[in-house]
Each structure stands twice: as C-alpha cells, then as structure tokens.
Amino acid sequence: MSGTNAGVVVVGGGQAGFSVVQALRGAGYEGPVTVFADEPRLPYQRPPLSKKAHTEPEGPGVDLVPESFYRERDIELRLGEYVAALDTAACAVTTGSGERVPYEHLVLATGARNRPLPVPGAELAGVHALRSLDDALAIGRALTTARDVVVVGGGFIGLELAQVAQAGGARVTVVELADRLLSRAVSPQLEEHLRERHERDGVRILTGTAVERIEGTGGQVHRVATSQGPLPADLVLYGVGAVPRDELAREAGLAVDDGVIVDEQLRSVSDPRVFAVGDCARYPHPHADGLIRLESVQNAIDQGALIGRRIAGGAAGPYESLPWFWSDQGPVKLQIAGLRATTDEVRVVPGDTPERLATYAFRDERLVAVETLNWPAEHLAARRLLQQDPPVSPADLAGSTLGALARARRTKEVRA
Amino acid sequence: MPIVIFELPDGTQRKVTADSGTVLMQAAVSNGVDGIVAECGGNASCATCHVYVDERHGEQVGPPNDVEDEMLDFTAAERRPTSRLSCQVQVSDALDGLVVHIPEEQV
Ligand SMILES: Cc1cc2nc3c(=O)[nH]c(=O)nc-3n(C[C@H](O)[C@H](O)[C@H](O)COP(=O)(O)OP(=O)(O)OC[C@H]3O[C@@H](n4cnc5c(N)ncnc54)[C@H](O)[C@@H]3O)c2cc1C
Ligand code: FES
Numbered sequence: 001m002s003g004t005n006a007g008v009v010v011v012g013g014g015q016a017g018f019s020v021v022q023a024l025r026g027a028g029y030e031g032p033v034t035v036f037a038d039e040p041r042l043p044y045q046r047p048p049l050s051k052k053a054h055t056e057p058e059g060p061g062v063d064l065v066p067e068s069f070y071r072e073r074d075i076e077l078r079l080g081e082y083v084a085a086l087d088t089a090a091c092a093v094t095t096g097s098g099e100r101v102p103y104e105h106l107v108l109a110t111g112a113r114n115r116p117l118p119v120p121g122a123e124l125a126g127v128h129a130l131r132s133l134d135d136a137l138a139i140g141r142a143l144t145t146a147r148d149v150v151v152v153g154g155g156f157i158g159l160e161l162a163q164v165a166q167a168g169g170a171r172v173t174v175v176e177l178a179d180r181l182l183s184r185a186v187s188p189q190l191e192e193h194l195r196e197r198h199e200r201d202g203v204r205i206l207t208g209t210a211v212e213r214i215e216g217t218g219g220q221v222h223r224v225a226t227s228q229g230p231l232p233a234d235l236v237l238y239g240v241g242a243v244p245r246d247e248l249a250r251e252a253g254l255a256v257d258d259g260v261i262v263d264e265q266l267r268s269v270s271d272p273r274v275f276a277v278g279d280c281a282r283y284p285h286p287h288a289d290g291l292i293r294l295e296s297v298q299n300a301i302d303q304g305a306l307i308g309r310r311i312a313g314g315a316a317g318p319y320e321s322l323p324w325f326w327s328d329q330g331p332v333k334l335q336i337a338g339l340r341a342t343t344d345e346v347r348v349v350p351g352d353t354p355e356r357l358a359t360y361a362f363r364d365e366r367l368v369a370v371e372t373l374n375w376p377a378e379h380l381a382a383r384r385l386l387q388q389d390p391p392v393s394p395a396d397l398a399g400s401t402l403g404a405l406a407r408a409r410r411t412k413e414v415r416a
Numbered sequence: 417m418p419i420v421i422f423e424l425p426d427g428t429q430r431k432v433t434a435d436s437g438t439v440l441m442q443a444a445v446s447n448g449v450d451g452i453v454a455e456c457g458g459n460a461s462c463a464t465c466h467v468y469v470d471e472r473h474g475e476q477v478g479p480p481n482d483v484e485d486e487m488l489d490f491t492a493a494e495r496r497p498t499s500r501l502s503c504q505v506q507v508s509d510a511l512d513g514l515v516v517h518i519p520e521e522q523v
Contacts, residue, residue: 022448026450045457047456047457047459048457064445065445065446065448066446069446069447069448072448073448297455297456297457298455301453301455302523321523326456326459326461326462328459333459333461335461376460376461376463376483376486376487377483377486377487377489377490379461380462380463380487380489380490380491381489381490383490384490403486403489403490406489406490407489410489
C-alpha cells in the first residue's frame, strides 16, 4: 500500500529525525508526517548530557523544541513507541504493539547504541554508560557521592565525563586500552596537548592499559582490576564506542554494513523509498576515500535537513556538507573541521594565547582537516576555507593562521 | 516577559515571547523561527545563530564579547556593525520590543 497520502514516516526522534521533520514543514511539505520515538520524552540534545552533571528529575532543559512546535506544524509525534519491523514491499512499518502504518517515504533515523563493556563485573551497581537523558540523570545522582571514579575509555564522552567528575571533587582515573587518547579521532600532535591539559587539571590518565574485570562487594562496584594493577572505584563510567542501530533495515533485507548503506542522495542502495540519516547511516562523502559513518550533531542536522527538503521537493544534489565536530572537556573546547582519516603532514600552530592551539593537516599539498583547542574563530575560518576553491596549500599558510588568511581572502572578494 | 520580534530576510515578522534569563537564540529555536540553526546548542562554537540587532536597539543589547567578536568575522552572511551571535545575548525585561533581523544564510 503506497497511496500518495501515506506521507512521511520517520523512525527515531533524535537530532536527525527532528531535523527531517523541521525541514519538511519548513520547506512547505503538506502531507502527513509521523515520528516514532521510542524514548518516552520529547526529542532532546545529547551533547549537554556528558558536559555537566544532571541531577534534576525533570531533566535539565535539553529539549530541542517544546511540544507546541510539533502540534502547530501538525507533526504526529508518537513518543514511547517503538518500530519493530519494516515491510519494504508493502511500504509499511509495524510498531511494537502490532499496528501497521503505511508510508510513502520512510526515513531511518535510529541513531546508535553503546557498545557494551566486555568484561566481568560490568553489570554491577555503580557501573554506567551514557547515551540517554535517563543515563545522564543516573550518573548525575551517582556523582553527588562518588569519591573514586574510574572512566573506562579515553574517547570524547569518557574525557568529557572525566572532567565533570573531577570538577565535582572526585578522584578520577581514565583507563584507555590504546596507547593514546582519542586515537582514531584526533592527531597525535593534538592528543599530546590535550592529555597534558587533563593531567594539569588533576585527571589521571592510564593509556595502554586494559580493564580486566570489575569487582564488587554486595553487588556494588568497589574496584577495577587493570593490567597496571587495581584501582579503587565507587563509580565506573564507560564509553567504549557505539554501534549503529541498523537492525530494522537488516531484517528487512536492505544493505547494511555497520550502518544502513545509502548513496550520495542518502537513499538506501536497496530501496529508493527509504532514506537513512545521522548516526545509523553509512554514506559516500566527496572528502572520504570510501563510505563513512559519522556520529556528530552537524552530520545529523545537515543530513536530516537535506532529506526533509528533498522529500518536500526543494533540494536536489548529493550530500556533501563539510563535517565538523566539537567536544567540551572541562575548560578545553576541542573542535575539528574536515576529515582527517589519511593525511601526510600535520602542522602544529600555537595560538595567540597559551590556552589556544591549532593543527593543520594536509594531504597531497592541500589542507583537509583542522583541529583547534579553545579557538572557535580559527575553527570557523577553517570551515570557510575548507569549502573554498582553490584549496589551501601549505605555502598559503607559511607564517599565517587560517583566520588571517580567511580575512585576507574576504577583503579581496569585497574589493573585487 | 519581553516580546522579541524576529524579522526574516523576506520581511515577514515573527513575534515571540522570550523568557528572561535565557538567551535570544533559545527564544528563536523554541518558537521554530526559521533561519537560526544553532548547531552547537548555544555553546559559542558554531556561529549558526547569527543575527543583526535592529539599529534602534543596538545600545540596549550592547557589543559582542571577545570570543564572539572574533567568531563574527566568519559568519556565513556578511558581518555588520550590528551583528551578534544570538546565543550570547541574554534576554531581560529591558529588551521588550526588541527587533532582530535574520540573515540570508547561516552555514
Ligand atoms: C553523551 C553524548 C554526548 C555527545 N556529544 C556530542 C558533541 O559534543 N558534539 C557532537 O557533534 N556530537 C555529540 N554526540 C553525538 C550526537 O549526539 C549524535 O551524533 C546525534 O545525536 C545523532 O543523531 P541521531 O538522530 O542520528 O541519533 P539519536 O540522537 O541517537 O536519536 C535516535 C533516536 O531513535 C530512537 N530509536 C532507535 N530505534 C528506534 C525504533 N526502532 N523505533 C523508535 N525509535 C527508535 C532512539 O531511541 C533515539 O532516541 C554526543 C552523543 C552522546 C551520546
Ligand atoms: S548556537 Fe552555536 S554559536 Fe550560537
């Protein structure tokens, strides 16, 4: 059943799903719009969850928009409802309670779930991962009494949480298996500076260290056994990566490989009526060597907005937004523009104050990615320049910052 | 509670009630005013919440802070003397009747 008034069904009420429906109505789409969101609360932002301690039972005001937004735009928001199956031949989804809902266009915006911690003791009380607002509230409450906190995983969420715990007065140790922090996400040059700053703030960091088991007394965590010896712990927070929630697509027979595989239009390569956006989508990007899957707000918003406009009839063309990311780790604001997967030269550029730093990564004599610490203006300049032609060469930046170069190019444009 | 008027590039106006103690960006986003993207959620990280404060209200609103000032050089739409990042503008009763203009582009 695929009548034209079956409208758009979005599975997932997170950042990407919200962006889809906002753009649909913003671009004048008039058909029915339904969002299935299995969490029983209004769609909210995740980044604030790991950047401060949340303790208020009603939630810390992270909703994307109030309920009236959906009502005024005639968006049917089905909170607390799970989509259990997808029938692409019939163009319908089936909810957890067995209801069948037809669609003309389907958007999968199911996000990701945390990778479980594969060690004995991970189920003890006092061991937490963070993905949802409920998780954040549980961690916030635990932090009010915690004294010894062990953070397993030196990734973005781990480091953000380490700073939150540290600021709350706990003794914090980060345990990371790789020999450096954020090993896939940032350059070794930046990592060195970042690590130094965390250590200066009193966060203890053990890299090249494996967590072997978590030990408890009376069901409550009290110690973490690591390859470097035991660490006392009354709270263990772990962030060891996320996996895309692509099971609906897989069970429906769509192509899936660590994410729903889509083309440059963000359409499933197996079915043109199905789109996938945000954390759950694996897609081609003009700056990437193969298919990529990104877990970032920018990616979720831009992909969602493109699909919303496309379904409404407005947008054509491939998805090619420049990727960018930020992470606030206590007093450190880290930002990344571009994709730094393979680069052949990384230049470290001191900022105009001691807290600031940038790295410029080049590949084949062109700038491809820029990392900054506490330097948002340089980050924004990078975003401008990475989208301009001609590309920025190492010579363009001899003795100059991106900020200075972007200002100079802009003045030239205005004069021309 | 102060009323703030957002004027879109095509001249249409959206009148919204803003809560004192929050920021201007929040008033726009919670009321679904188009043209303020606010990707970073108000963290002074993205410059996608750029606005032009109406000349009549420039003094009440005041100048940008240091980090904001630097960031304003790199907004998608041109910077003007009245440019602000709306997530850095605190709403107060004194701003009742404020008019802000939304630029053509944010990203
Ligand atoms: C703690 C934390 C901090 C972060 N900090 C940053 C940051 O600083 N900067 C940054 O750029 N990014 C950050 N991120 C990443 C960013 O939040 C995600 O990339 C973004 O939320 C992805 O949006 P999404 O809509 O794809 O997925 P989500 O926001 O995860 O939303 C997916 C939603 O779909 C629901 N769902 C899944 N399956 C179904 C189903 N079958 N039926 C109904 N509903 C379903 C899920 O329950 C979920 O609510 C952070 C993430 C976390 C967890
Ligand atoms: S919302 Fe990102 S800078 Fe204002």
